[in-house]
Amino acid sequence: MKPAEFGYHRPCEVSEAVALLAGLGDGARVLGGGQSLMPELNARRITPVHLVDITGIGSLRGARRVAGGVRYGAATTHRMVEDGLVPDAGGGLLARAAAGIGHRAVRTRGTLGGSLAYADPAAEWPVVFAALDATVEVCGARGVRSLPARELPRGAFRSGLATDEIVVAVEVRSLPQGRWWGLHKTAGTAGAYASSLAVVLFDTDARGRLEQVALWLGAARETPVRLPATELLLTGRSAAGLDVAAVLPGVAQDLGTVDAAPDDAARHGLRVHAATVCRALARAAPVVSAAAGEGAGAP
Amino acid sequence: MNEVSPRLRVNGAEHTVTVPARTSLADLLRDRLGLTGTHLGCEEGVCGACTVLVDGLPVRGCLTLAATCDGAEVVTVEGLTGADADRLRAAFSREGALQCGFCTPGMLITAYDLVRRRAAGSPEEIRAGLGGNLCRCTGYQALVRAIASAAGESAGEPGTRGGAEPGTRTGESHPRDRA
Numbered sequence: 009m010k011p012a013e014f015g016y017h018r019p020c021e022v023s024e025a026v027a028l029l030a031g032l033g034d035g036a037r038v039l040g041g042g043q044s045l046m047p048e049l050n051a052r053r054i055t056p057v058h059l060v061d062i063t064g065i066g067s068l069r070g071a072r073r074v075a076g077g078v079r080y081g082a083a084t085t086h087r088m089v090e091d092g093l094v095p096d097a098g099g100g101l102l103a104r105a106a107a108g109i110g111h112r113a114v115r116t117r118g119t120l121g122g123s124l125a126y127a128d129p130a131a132e133w134p135v136v137f138a139a140l141d142a143t144v145e146v147c148g149a150r151g152v153r154s155l156p157a158r159e160l161p162r163g164a165f166r167s168g169l170a171t172d173e174i175v176v177a178v179e180v181r182s183l184p185q186g187r188w189w190g191l192h193k194t195a196g197t198a199g200a201y202a203s204s205l206a207v208v209l210f211d212t213d214a215r216g217r218l219e220q221v222a223l224w225l226g227a228a229r230e231t232p233v234r235l236p237a238t239e240l241l242l243t244g245r246s247a248a249g250l251d252v253a254a255v256l257p258g259v260a261q262d263l264g265t266v267d268a269a270p271d272d273a274a275r276h277g278l279r280v281h282a283a284t285v286c287r288a289l290a291r292a293a294p295v296v297s298a299a300a301g302e303g304a305g306a307p
Numbered sequence: 308m309n310e311v312s313p314r315l316r317v318n319g320a321e322h323t324v325t326v327p328a329r330t331s332l333a334d335l336l337r338d339r340l341g342l343t344g345t346h347l348g349c350e351e352g353v354c355g356a357c358t359v360l361v362d363g364l365p366v367r368g369c370l371t372l373a374a375t376c377d378g379a380e381v382v383t384v385e386g387l388t389g390a391d392a393d394r395l396r397a398a399f400s401r402e403g404a405l406q407c408g409f410c411t412p413g414m415l416i417t418a419y420d421l422v423r424r425r426a427a428g429s430p431e432e433i434r435a436g437l438g439g440n441l442c443r444c445t446g447y448q449a450l451v452r453a454i455a456s457a458a459g460e461s462a463g464e465p466g467t468r469g470g471a472e473p474g475t476r477t478g479e480s481h482p483r484d485r486a
Contacts, residue, residue, distance in 0.1 A: 111439025
């Protein structure tokens with residue numbers, strides 16, 4: 009199908025975009041790379057009166073190093089992260105996450121800010137930026153504000169953005185040398201949304217036991233969730249010896265599901281999440297410093 | 308602003324076309340420029356038949372508004388030229404990598420991108436790279452063989468790697484990234 013008619017606006021500045029959104033009100037939607045919005049428009053599941061295309065705003069594209077981290081413009085594409093055209097504050101984590109999003113032809117257009125604003129519970133960036141405790145900068149008619157990435161998603165496909173606000177940038181503190189990251193996505197087919205997505209960060213002691221574990225899960229609830237009981241369970245253990253059975257009690261406690269639940273689907277889902285956590289741990293890699301990716305624009 | 312007039316360079320020729328703002332790039336190419344080689348299947352980004360190159364990068368023609376392509380360089384299957392494109396066409400023909408032909412334009416564009424990025428080094432890599440293109444005749448074995456064959460010839464070609472167009476290979480920045 010084809011989209012219904014809409015008024016199209018392509019501002020060149022953030023201030024212009026925000027003024028347009030404030031003036032147009034509830035009938036307007038923000039268009040980023042369009043890789044989630046366009047299928048909705050084509051199927052006429054949504055019929056906005058106006059589209060405000062923010063991909064013409066040059067200042068939103070690209071990334072630059074800031075003290076202790078990297079600032080990513082909202083219109084930075086998944087491909088730019090995948091290909092190392094921007095620095096990787098996750099020491100390889102961001103590039104891995106980006107490479108798993110959709111297909112190449114989707115990653116060439118889809119954007120970081122769009123993914124955050126769209127707040128798909130199964131998307132990569134909300135859970136990755138939550139795990140990294142990133143800060144999101146948004147701009148609206150009343151000015152600029154910053155909030156933790158963990159607080160931006162408010163529900164499935166619902167973000168904490170006001171109708172006149174757009175995501176401007178995401179700032180991520182660089183993971184220190186010595187820290188490890190792991191990401192695993194379980195999905196039905198290549199390019200599909202995750203049925204489970206685990207992101208784990210940890211240190212190791214001299215004997216390879218896990219310390220300072222941070223574990224986040226996507227596609228399990230309406231918004232990314234932290235798994236504190238599983239973090240505790242993993243602490244002091246060696247990643248090598250962990251299987252699904254070992255991790256399952258922690259994940260069950262964190263998700264409030266019991267492995268003996270009468271609902272087959274709930275039990276299956278729990279096991280998928282536990283297996284995804286195990287694979288993220290098993291394939292974890294040490295942080296590599298991101299020397300590459302300088303000079304790809306400056307938001 | 309319900310009409311837009313993007314200025315596009317399509318297969319080397321300049322066009323400025325006035326279309327309703329809701330027009331996708333694929334519809335503009337097919338309905339206004341007569342380039343019906345670009346096929347529309349699902350129109351929700353799943354099948355990949357509408358894949359074209361915009362500024363050297365593969366995109367879904369159905370998930371890209373023509374309006375957002377102002378100033379862009381577009382290459383469709385009709386305009387896919389050069390040694391790698393010729394090798395791919397020959398290999399598709401030799402290996403029987405098409406049956407009904409509906410998916411072929413998107414397959415050729417995706418395969419071209421894989422070969423140019425040196426991302427078609429093994430059958431596994433090719434299968435992963437074709438993940439976003441569906442062939443409902445299920446002729447995937449022949450497609451993988453054809454792309455592997457063309458990629459092998461391309462890799463053996465001295466100087467090809469360094470001679471690729473800007474922006475078409477992994478790790479290279481593209482002017483639009485800096486826009």
